[in-house]
Amino acid sequence: MTTNTMTMSLNVTKIRQDFPNLHIQVHGKPLVYLDNAATTFKPKVVIDTILKHYQSGTSNVHRGIHYLSERATQDFETTREKVKDFINARKALEIIFTKGTTESINLVTNSYGRTFLQKGDEIIISGMEHHSNIVPWQILCEEKGCVLRVVPINDNGELIFGEFLKFLGPKTKLVSMVYVSNSLGTINPIKKVIEAAHRLKIPVLVDAAQAVSHIKVDVQDLDCDFLAFSGHKLFGPTGVGILYGKEELLEKMPPYQGGGDMIASVSFEKTTYNVLPHKFEAGTPNVADVIGLGAAIDYVQSIGLENIAEYEEELLAYGTKILKSILGLKLIGTAKHKASILSFILPSIHPHDLGTLVNEEGIAIRTGHHCTQPVMKRFNVPATARASLAFYNTKEELDRLVAAITKAKEIFSD
Amino acid sequence: MDYDSRTELYQQMILEHNKKPRNFHKIENATHTAEGYNPLCGDHINIYLQLKNDSIIDDISFIGDGCAISKASASMMTTALKGKTIEEANVLFDQFHKLIKGELVPERDKNALGKLTTFTGIWHFPARVKCASLCWHTMKGALNQVVKPVSTE
Ligand SMILES: Cc1ncc(COP(=O)(O)O)c(C=O)c1O
Numbered sequence: 001m002t003t004n005t006m007t008m009s010l011n012v013t014k015i016r017q018d019f020p021n022l023h024i025q026v027h028g029k030p031l032v033y034l035d036n037a038a039t040t041f042k043p044k045v046v047i048d049t050i051l052k053h054y055q056s057g058t059s060n061v062h063r064g065i066h067y068l069s070e071r072a073t074q075d076f077e078t079t080r081e082k083v084k085d086f087i088n089a090r091k092a093l094e095i096i097f098t099k100g101t102t103e104s105i106n107l108v109t110n111s112y113g114r115t116f117l118q119k120g121d122e123i124i125i126s127g128m129e130h131h132s133n134i135v136p137w138q139i140l141c142e143e144k145g146c147v148l149r150v151v152p153i154n155d156n157g158e159l160i161f162g163e164f165l166k167f168l169g170p171k172t173k174l175v176s177m178v179y180v181s182n183s184l185g186t187i188n189p190i191k192k193v194i195e196a197a198h199r200l201k202i203p204v205l206v207d208a209a210q211a212v213s214h215i216k217v218d219v220q221d222l223d224c225d226f227l228a229f230s231g232h233k234l235f236g237p238t239g240v241g242i243l244y245g246k247e248e249l250l251e252k253m254p255p256y257q258g259g260g261d262m263i264a265s266v267s268f269e270k271t272t273y274n275v276l277p278h279k280f281e282a283g284t285p286n287v288a289d290v291i292g293l294g295a296a297i298d299y300v301q302s303i304g305l306e307n308i309a310e311y312e313e314e315l316l317a318y319g320t321k322i323l324k325s326i327l328g329l330k331l332i333g334t335a336k337h338k339a340s341i342l343s344f345i346l347p348s349i350h351p352h353d354l355g356t357l358v359n360e361e362g363i364a365i366r367t368g369h370h371c372t373q374p375v376m377k378r379f380n381v382p383a384t385a386r387a388s389l390a391f392y393n394t395k396e397e398l399d400r401l402v403a404a405i406t407k408a409k410e411i412f413s414d
Numbered sequence: 415m416d417y418d419s420r421t422e423l424y425q426q427m428i429l430e431h432n433k434k435p436r437n438f439h440k441i442e443n444a445t446h447t448a449e450g451y452n453p454l455c456g457d458h459i460n461i462y463l464q465l466k467n468d469s470i471i472d473d474i475s476f477i478g479d480g481c482a483i484s485k486a487s488a489s490m491m492t493t494a495l496k497g498k499t500i501e502e503a504n505v506l507f508d509q510f511h512k513l514i515k516g517e518l519v520p521e522r523d524k525n526a527l528g529k530l531t532t533f534t535g536i537w538h539f540p541a542r543v544k545c546a547s548l549c550w551h552t553m554k555g556a557l558n559q560v561v562k563p564v565s566t567e
Contacts, residue, residue, distance in 0.1 A: 349482075350481035350482060351455075352455050352481040352483070352542070352545065353424070353482045353483070356423065356539060356541075356542060368455055369456055376456065382455070382456030382457070382479055382480070383455060383456045411429070
């Protein structure tokens with residue numbers, strides 16, 4: 001069944017050498033890592049960059065004129081430039097470092113939401129949001145008396161765009177939507193969503209946590225007002241994320257947290273805030289991991305997102321085909337436009353039992369609700385098993401997954 | 415460690431109870447009942463108890479939705495507890511907990527677990543321990559007449 005004849009734009013064999021974590025053994029078998037939507041592995045350059053920072057470059061940033069401080073500040077700010085280029089923002093000051101997608105969204109809810117939203121205002125999200133793009137809005141709605149409206153999804157796991165259009169109205173004050181669903185793989189027509197919202201001058205926040213590692217994201221082309229993602233899902237370290245915001249919006253938003261770095265001057269009578277982006281970066285930032293993220297972006301850029309997307313599309317098609325060949329297996333999330341995420345259920349085996357059994361074969365998949373409980377409810381399942389692929393995965397690994405599922409089915413039959 | 419964990423966890427008895435759970439129904443006039451939920455896996459269970467003289471478990475049953483471990487554990491728990499006193503049930507609760515944490519070794523430590531020792535190997539699977547313990551927590555909740563859902567989190 002296995003073929004080695006992928007029409008490859010990528011040299012995956014060589015790429016795999018860049019990721020030390022791919023080469024471990026689990027239960028005496030070579031690891032197959034198919035949980036990339038949870039977090040991705042880090043290439044050696046990222047690990048080395050962080051190591052180098054701690055071994056010979058440790059310093060705080062934006063404070064001090066000694067050699068190390070200047071160098072760390074420069075590396076830190078260079079990463080901001082890299083992020084800017086990566087998502088094609090206009091200016092580096094539109095890039096705010098946070099600790100992840102979750103904090104990026106919370107920054108917008110707390111700063112923008114609490115300032116500009118009032119009782120009766122409506123916020124639109126979709127039925128496939130990650131909890132991190134649901135709960136912050138619910139907290140805001142509770143506090144302000146705003147209303148959360150949820151655009152339904154169809155049986156393929158696609159946004160029902162017509163319903164979205166119906167929701168848009170004079171009361172709508174913000175749209176916050178996921179670009180790529182982490183539990184279904186659906187790629188939302190986010191540009192169309194933004195266009196429709198902008199016709200009514202409604203700002204749009206895009207949760208790009210799962211998008212940035214699979215497709216080229218261009219904030220100017222999308223014209224989104226905010227965009228959030230996490231470094232650790234982009235082959236970078238944990239603990240660092242990005243909030244992109246249009247300059248004019250960030251300018252009029254109040255600070256999110258108070259502390260050092262975000263001020264221009266402090267006295268007990270009056271404090272003036274620092275300029276963008278520092279206004280939103282209170283306290284010592286995650287210097288090492290920000291610099292590590294810079295290395296991750298360089299790495300991804302060197303491979304090229306077009307190449308990644310092309311390879312993953314082929315991998316997804318193959319995975320879909322062979323999973324479907326398993327009797328009884330049902331894919332959850334069959335959108336026309338999908339990223340390489342395969343959620344599925346089996347009639348005879350609960351996802352958790354399946355997860356445990358394939359783990360015995362050295363295969364890491366995620367089982368559960370994937371922080372998207374409303375999606376589980378929509379499809380009337382308690383949980384799914386999910387294989388989420390990255391560009392370092394192979395057809396052979398998918399074959400091993402299918403073999404492991406088949407074996408699990410045997411244990412559960414009779 | 416030379417040990418085939420898979421056969422240790424998914425033993426025939428567990429697979430069989432998963433397939434044909436015992437006491438899998440609702441007791442309409444139950445004296446005690448509680449609902450258990452494990453938000454991590456979505457496992458969901460309702461336990462029904464019929465107590466005699468406030469001290470003997472005359473009847474016990476469950477309904478719910480969950481993985482094989484949670485279903486088999488609930489099924490085997492109901493079988494083990496039927497006819498037992500509350501005191502005996504509490505002893506089994508404690509022993510079962512020690513067992514699934516790996517603190518009680520059946521061959522070494524005196525116990526009344528009987529077939530429940532099938533779950534011996536589960537402490538090798540930390541993520542699954544809660545699957546086995548959900549029904550027991552819920553049973554205890556029912557005995558204490560807890561009205562709000564019991565959670566393993
Ligand atoms: C679509 C989506 N949004 C948001 C998040 C939250 O990201 P983080 O936990 O890194 O803040 C995730 C991560 O699972 C995700 O998949």
